[in-house]
Amino acid sequence: MTIVILSRGKCGITKGISTYLISMATADLLVIVFSVILTTLGFKYFPVSFLFYTTVCSFNIIMGYAAIDCSVWLTIAFTIDRFVAICCHNLKARYCSARTAASVVTIVWSVSILRNIPFYYKYQSLGTWGGVPWGCGIRPEFFILPGWLVFFWIHHLLNPLIPYLLILLFNALTVRHIVLANRARKGLRAPSNRDQRGDAEMVNRRKSIILLFVVSGSFILLWMTKVSVFLLMEITNAHLFRSYDHPVMIADISGTMLFYLSSCTNTALYALTQSKFREELQRALKYPFTLTSECIPTSK
Structure with missing residues (x-):
């Protein structure tokens, strides 16, 4: 629904921002499809199906990893685009355009897929079923070979790790620039107008950064547990636990759930921050009932 609404171009945002948001929503949808529905739920509820063929499940795993990479790096690309638009006025005209956004999205998708192809060779079949390799088991040498x-x-x-640090960095730089710019603008305004709330420039600037902080802030919060657990495991060199009741194991599973949740929150975030998106969403939800009422003949 988010993809359809943003594709209609009636939300009052530029084509460049729309390109990033549509691509992020598409990547999030693919994360749910490949990493949750086809892999996790498919294996659990359809254990005897073509999804268990080694080639199919390896492909699903690759696409799941690639979709997660796309979701993360497109969030970074959107953050950088807004950083340039707010803080780098000399580059804004050249960089913050629909053409640049389309190029960045294409590069991110291509690199993400190519980078995860080696995962295809991480898995081996667990046996044969009807003469076809079946199952996906991790090769033992994956944990040994340099x-x-x-x-x-x-x-x-x-x-x-790097995406998390980049988002923190660019958001910190953006906040710093906004604080300094607001102080300078307040200093330049006439003393009699400083207490007035009609500064259109500051109002527009505030609206332009709300979406950025909501999207990137959601990413930071929902990935925080996973990043923290990964660092803890690497520092303590503890990767295997005997029971799912172990606190680190519980935190790791919870972190996985939370970063999958980050792929489901964009529609709510857009609805909370963009009034025109809310209007389009309400119109889309009412459309089936409106169409049904129009098809039912009215009695005279």
């Missing part, structure tokens, strides 16, 4: 260990660390550096 090449796989390097790939494992590069993977976690690119997602989520």
Whole structure:
């Protein structure tokens, strides 16, 4: 629904921002499809199906990893775009455009898919079913060979450690710029007008950053548990636990649930921050009832 509403172009936002938001919503949808529905729920409720073929489940895992990467790095790309628009006025005209947004989105999707292709070779079949390789088991050498260990660390550096730090950095720089700009603007205004609430420039600036802080802030909060548990496991060199009741294991599972939840919150975030999006969402929800009432003949 979010993709359809944003694609209609009636939410009062530029084409560049729409491109980022539509791409982020698409990536989030693919995370749910490949990482939750086809992989987790599919294996649990349909244990004997084509989803368990080694080729199919390996492909689903690759696409799940790629979709998560896209969701994360598109959030960063959107954060950088808003940082440039707010803080770098010399680059704003050239960088903050629909063409640049489309190029960035294409690069992010391409690199994310290519980067996760090695995961296809991480898994091996657990046996054969009807002469076809069946199941996806992690190869033992994945935890031993230096090449796989390097790939494992590069993977976690690119997602989520570096993205997490980048989002914190660019949001901190944006907040600093806004605070300094607001102080300078208040100083330049006439003393008689400083207490007035009719500063249109500051009002527009405030509205332009609400969506940025809500999207990136949601990402930071929902990924915080997963990042913290990963750092704890690496520092203590503890990766295996005997029971799911272990506090670290509970935190790890909760962190996974939370970062999957980050793929389901965009519609609510847009509705909370964008009045025109709320209007379009209400119109979309009312449309089936409106269409039904129009099809029912009225009696005279």
